[in-house]
Amino acid sequence: MADVDQRRPTARRLRPLRDLLPYVAPYGRRIVVALLLLLLAASATLTLPYAVKLLVDGGLAQPAGSGLGERMQAIREHFLLLFAVAVVLGLATAARFYMVSWIGERVTTDLRQAVYAHVLRQSPQFFETLKTGEVLSRLTTDTTVIHSAVGSSISMGLRSIVLFAGGLTMLVTTTPRLMLTVAGIIVLFVLPAALIGRRVRKLSRASQDRIADTSGIAGEILNAIPIVQSYTQEQAEAVRFSAANEKAFATSIRRTGTRSAFTAFVIIGVFGSLLYGLYGGVQAVLVGELSAGQLSQTALYVMVVAGSVAVLAEVWGDLLRASGATERLMELLDSRSPIDEPPLPVILPAPAGGLRVVFDKVRFAYPARPEQAVLQGLELTIDTGQTVALVGPSGAGKTTVFQLLQRFYEVSEGAILIDGIDLRDARLAELRARIAVVPQEAVIFSGSIADNIRYGRPGASDQETRAAAAAAFVDEFVQRLPEGYATFVGERGVRLSGGQRQRIAIARAILKDAPLLLLDEATSSLDAESERVVQAALEAAMSGRTTIVIAHRLATVQRADRIVVLDHGQLIDAGTHLQLVERGGLYARLAALQFGL
Structure with missing residues (x-):
C-alpha cells in the first residue's frame, strides 16, 4: 500500500480531499463571498507595491526645481492612497478570515456528526476489529486536522496562489527579461519539491495512525481501571502506552523533519531566484534602465512572491496531512454494516400480549x-x-x-x-x-x-x-x-x-x-x-x-x-x-x- 502511495501523482495524493465536497457544497454562497473577499484582499496587497512606486517616483524623486510645498502635497496624497489601500486590505482580510473560519467550523461539525451517526449504525461486528479509541481519535484528531485545512489552509493557499501569480505577472511585466530567467530557475525546483511532498503525505497518514493506536490503548485501559489496579498492572500499562506514544512521536518527528526540509527547500530556492532577479534590477537602476520607484516596486513584488511561496509550502504540508485525515474518516463512512435494512420492509403486526x-x-x-x-x-x-x-x-x-x-x-x-x-x-x-x-x-x-x-x-x-x-x-x-x-x-x-x-x-x-x-x-x-x-x-x-x-x-x-x-x-x-x-x-x-x- 505504501509503495502504491509513493507512485501516486500529485493530484491523486490530494484526491481524498474531494470527498469533502458534499460537506462544503451546502455553503456555496458563503464560499463565493469568501472568495470575493480573498480576491479583494489579494488585489489590495498587489496594489501596495505600485502605490509605493508612485510615492517614490511622484513624491520623493521630484525634480530639484520643485517647491517643498508641492512635493509635500504630492507625498501626502500618495500616503493617503497607501492608507486607503491598507484599510481595504485590513477590512477584506478580517471579513475573509471570519467567513472562512465559519465555513471550517461548520464543515468540521457536519463531518464529525456524519461519521458519529454512521458509526452508531454499525453492527457489533464492526467493533470486533476497530477499537473504540481509534474511532474517537478519528472523530477528534482527524477532524481537527481537516478543520485546520478547510478553515484556514485552503484559504491561505488560494490567497497565496493569487498573490504569487499576480506578483510574478507584475514582475514579468515590469522587468520581463530578468523575471523570465527567474521563472525558469524556479521550475527546476518543482520536481524535487514534488518528491519531498509525496514523502510528507505518507508520513502524515502514518502519524495519524500511530496517534489512533495510543487513543485505542488509552480508551481500553481507562474503561477497565479497577481491573488494572486490582492486578497491579499500572506500571505495565504505562510502559505499553509509552511504547505506542514514542512510536507516534517518532513518526510525527519524521513527518515534521521532512516537512521542514520541504519548506526550507522551496523557500531557499524560490527566494534565491527572486533575489537574483532583484540583483539584476539594481544593476538596471545603476545604468539608468529603471527608476528608483520601479526598483522599489520590484523589491516589494519579490517580497510578495517569496512570501506567497513560503505560505504555499506550509499550506501544501497541511493539505497533505488533511488528505490523510480525510482518507481515514472516509474509510469509516464507506464502511457498510452487514445488517441491511430490507428494500421492502414488512410491517410487524401490533403486539398483543407478547410475540411468538x-x-x-x-x-x-x-x-x-x-x-x-x-x-x-x-x-x-x-x-x-x-x-x-x-x-x-x-x-x-x-x-x-x-x-x-x-x-x-x-x-x-x-x-x-x-x-x-x-x-x-x-x-x-x-x-x-x-x-x-x-x-x-x-x-x-x-x-x-x-x-x-x-x-x-x-x-x-x-x-x-x-x-x-x-x-x-x-x-x-x-x-x-x-x-x-x-x-x-x-x-x-x-x-x-x-x-x-x-x-x-x-x-x-x-x-x-x-x-x-x-x-x-x-x-x-x-x-x-x-x-x-x-x-x-x-x-x-x-x-x-x-x-x-x-x-x-x-x-x-x-x-x-x-x-x-x-x-x-x-x-x-x-x-x-x-x-x-x-x-x-x-x-x-x-x-x-x-x-x-
Missing part, C-alpha cells in the same frame, strides 16, 4: 470465526406470552440467541421468525422497539438516575418513570440520596453499587414495556433481599409478554414455563425444572453442580 418466536433450523458462526459454528440447526419455538429459560454450559450459544434476536448479526442458514415474519424482512428500528433487554453487566450512562431509566422510553413522564423505578426496587435506595432521581451517577455509573446499577437497568426495561423481554441473568448482581423484591417485579413485568431468560440461578429457572437446554449450539432437551431433573441428563448435572441439587 421461532428459530427455524438456524445455523450461525461469528464472522471472525466462520469455521466454528455456534448454533447448529437450532429449532426452537417460543409461544406468545411464554417464559423460557435458556440453560447450558459456557459456549452453548445462549448469548448468541439474544444477539440474533436483535439482529446484531445475520444467521448463516435458516431463519428467525417473529409472529411469522422473518427478522430480515422487518425494519431494524421496528424490530428492536419490540424488544427490551437487561444484560448481565448493566450499562449505565453518564447523567442522572432518571435519565438512565428514561433511556428505555425518552418520552415517559415522571410518574411513569418512578413507577418503573419502584417496580425494580430502585426507589428504595434513591430515597436515601439527597438529590433523589436527579442524582448524577458518573461515567458508567461508578457512583453506584453493582446491584443498584442492575436495578436501574431493570427499571429501564420495565419502562420500555416491550412485548419481548430478554433477561441475561438479570438478578446476578443483587443481594438475597433485593433479589426477592426484583424477582417479584420481573414476574410482574413478564406478565402478558414473551420472556427469554439466560438463567443460572435456581430461583429464575424454577419460575420459567419451559426450560431449554443448549449444548454446542443444539437443543438437546426441554421441559420444566422437575421434568429435566428426573430425566437425569445435562440439566440435572448442571443443577447438581450449580444449584447443589
Whole structure:
C-alpha cells in the first residue's frame, strides 16, 4: 500500500480531499463571498507595491526645481492612497478570515456528526476489529486536522496562489527579461519539491495512525481501571502506552523533519531566484534602465512572491496531512454494516400480549470465526406470552440467541421468525422497539438516575418513570440520596453499587414495556433481599409478554414455563425444572453442580 502511495501523482495524493465536497457544497454562497473577499484582499496587497512606486517616483524623486510645498502635497496624497489601500486590505482580510473560519467550523461539525451517526449504525461486528479509541481519535484528531485545512489552509493557499501569480505577472511585466530567467530557475525546483511532498503525505497518514493506536490503548485501559489496579498492572500499562506514544512521536518527528526540509527547500530556492532577479534590477537602476520607484516596486513584488511561496509550502504540508485525515474518516463512512435494512420492509403486526418466536433450523458462526459454528440447526419455538429459560454450559450459544434476536448479526442458514415474519424482512428500528433487554453487566450512562431509566422510553413522564423505578426496587435506595432521581451517577455509573446499577437497568426495561423481554441473568448482581423484591417485579413485568431468560440461578429457572437446554449450539432437551431433573441428563448435572441439587 505504501509503495502504491509513493507512485501516486500529485493530484491523486490530494484526491481524498474531494470527498469533502458534499460537506462544503451546502455553503456555496458563503464560499463565493469568501472568495470575493480573498480576491479583494489579494488585489489590495498587489496594489501596495505600485502605490509605493508612485510615492517614490511622484513624491520623493521630484525634480530639484520643485517647491517643498508641492512635493509635500504630492507625498501626502500618495500616503493617503497607501492608507486607503491598507484599510481595504485590513477590512477584506478580517471579513475573509471570519467567513472562512465559519465555513471550517461548520464543515468540521457536519463531518464529525456524519461519521458519529454512521458509526452508531454499525453492527457489533464492526467493533470486533476497530477499537473504540481509534474511532474517537478519528472523530477528534482527524477532524481537527481537516478543520485546520478547510478553515484556514485552503484559504491561505488560494490567497497565496493569487498573490504569487499576480506578483510574478507584475514582475514579468515590469522587468520581463530578468523575471523570465527567474521563472525558469524556479521550475527546476518543482520536481524535487514534488518528491519531498509525496514523502510528507505518507508520513502524515502514518502519524495519524500511530496517534489512533495510543487513543485505542488509552480508551481500553481507562474503561477497565479497577481491573488494572486490582492486578497491579499500572506500571505495565504505562510502559505499553509509552511504547505506542514514542512510536507516534517518532513518526510525527519524521513527518515534521521532512516537512521542514520541504519548506526550507522551496523557500531557499524560490527566494534565491527572486533575489537574483532583484540583483539584476539594481544593476538596471545603476545604468539608468529603471527608476528608483520601479526598483522599489520590484523589491516589494519579490517580497510578495517569496512570501506567497513560503505560505504555499506550509499550506501544501497541511493539505497533505488533511488528505490523510480525510482518507481515514472516509474509510469509516464507506464502511457498510452487514445488517441491511430490507428494500421492502414488512410491517410487524401490533403486539398483543407478547410475540411468538421461532428459530427455524438456524445455523450461525461469528464472522471472525466462520469455521466454528455456534448454533447448529437450532429449532426452537417460543409461544406468545411464554417464559423460557435458556440453560447450558459456557459456549452453548445462549448469548448468541439474544444477539440474533436483535439482529446484531445475520444467521448463516435458516431463519428467525417473529409472529411469522422473518427478522430480515422487518425494519431494524421496528424490530428492536419490540424488544427490551437487561444484560448481565448493566450499562449505565453518564447523567442522572432518571435519565438512565428514561433511556428505555425518552418520552415517559415522571410518574411513569418512578413507577418503573419502584417496580425494580430502585426507589428504595434513591430515597436515601439527597438529590433523589436527579442524582448524577458518573461515567458508567461508578457512583453506584453493582446491584443498584442492575436495578436501574431493570427499571429501564420495565419502562420500555416491550412485548419481548430478554433477561441475561438479570438478578446476578443483587443481594438475597433485593433479589426477592426484583424477582417479584420481573414476574410482574413478564406478565402478558414473551420472556427469554439466560438463567443460572435456581430461583429464575424454577419460575420459567419451559426450560431449554443448549449444548454446542443444539437443543438437546426441554421441559420444566422437575421434568429435566428426573430425566437425569445435562440439566440435572448442571443443577447438581450449580444449584447443589
